[in-house]
Amino acid sequence: MATYSMGDLKKGLKIELNGIPYKVVEYQHVKPGKGAAFVRVKIKSYLNGKVIDKTFHAGDKCESPDLENKTMQYLYNDGDMLHFMDTVSYEQIALSEEQVGDAKQWLIDGMNVDILFHNGDAIGVEAPSVVELKIIETPPNFKGDSQGGKKPATLESGAVVQVPFHILEGDSIRVDTTKGEYLEKVK
Numbered sequence: 702m703a704t705y706s707m708g709d710l711k712k713g714l715k716i717e718l719n720g721i722p723y724k725v726v727e728y729q730h731v732k733p734g735k736g737a738a739f740v741r742v743k744i745k746s747y748l749n750g751k752v753i754d755k756t757f758h759a760g761d762k763c764e765s766p767d768l769e770n771k772t773m774q775y776l777y778n779d780g781d782m783l784h785f786m787d788t789v790s791y792e793q794i795a796l797s798e799e800q801v802g803d804a805k806q807w808l809i810d811g812m813n814v815d816i817l818f819h820n821g822d823a824i825g826v827e828a829p830s831v832v833e834l835k836i837i838e839t840p841p842n843f844k845g846d847s848q849g850g851k852k853p854a855t856l857e858s859g860a861v862v863q864v865p866f867h868i869l870e871g872d873s874i875r876v877d878t879t880k881g882e883y884l885e886k887v888k
Contacts, residue, residue, distance in 0.1 A: 703765035707740050707757045715766055718755070722747040722766035722819050747817060747824050750802060769818045770827075775808045783808070785816060785826075794823050804828040806860040807878045828878045833887055834858055835873045842866050854883075 705716060714725045727743035740757045747768075757763075773785040773794070782795035783805065794816070798805060800823070804814065807828040817825040839854035851863040854874075862876055864883045873887040 705763050705765065707759055707761055710740050710742060710757060715768060716744065717764045717766035718744075722768060722824070726752060747819065749799075767820050770815045771818060772813050773816045775810065775812045775814055777810060778805075778808075783826075785814070785823075788813070796823055796826065800824060801826045804878075806881075807832050807834075807858050807876070809834065809858050830877065830879055831875055831884065832858075832878055833873055833875050834860075836864070836868065836870055839864065839868065839870055842869070851883075 705714070710716075710725060710728060712725055712728045716723050716725065723744035723746055725742050726745050729741045730738065731741055732738040737759055739759070742755050742757065743752050744755055745752045747766075771787065773787050776784040776786055776793070778784075779795075782797060783801050784793055784795050786793045796816075801808075802825065804826040808814065808826075812829075812832070814829070815827040816823050817827065834856040836854045837857050840852050850866050852866055852868075853861050854864040854868060855861050856874075856876070860876070860881070862874075862881060862883050864874065868874065868883075868886060875884040875887060876882065877884050
């Protein structure tokens with residue numbers, strides 16, 4: 702396991718403190734007029750998604766977490782748990798809605814997703830950055846709808862995104878899952 706010092710910290714780095722894996726989401730190097738320099742970071746927990754502030758001084762150390770990504774197939778939601786299958790070993794795991802987080806709104810049966818494991822335990826799900834989904838409900842177009850306007854559309858996964866007026870029910874679209882925004886209509 703790698704050890705990181707104050708100088709190694711940067712945005713996006715994965716670290717472990719007190720057995721909990723975190724990701725550095727904000728980084729600021731501070732050099733006060735008096736005293737030694739330090740690094741102030743905001744770190745997000747992979748276990749519960751909470752963001753905390755932490756200050757690192759010269760000599761402070763943190764470990765590299767034992768994280769592994771596995772591509773697994775989303776099977777179904779039984780109401781309490783979401784079920785996934787390893788596409789190589791066919792082993793199945795179940796995660797709670799809290800563990801799946803925001804990725805839940807983009808999942809449809811049969812979709813491949815990345816499952817994050819910490820010390821062999823599944824702790825989170827990362828949906829693909831771009832997904833193709835079908836629109837199941839959206840208001841019809843009316844004569845005079847403007848070019849630049851948008852309307853809400855419900856997708857087959859249950860998510861709602863804003864789409865241009867020319868998009869209709871039954872159309873398939875590409876959606877950016879990180880921003881939750883419409884990208885383009887699938888031809």
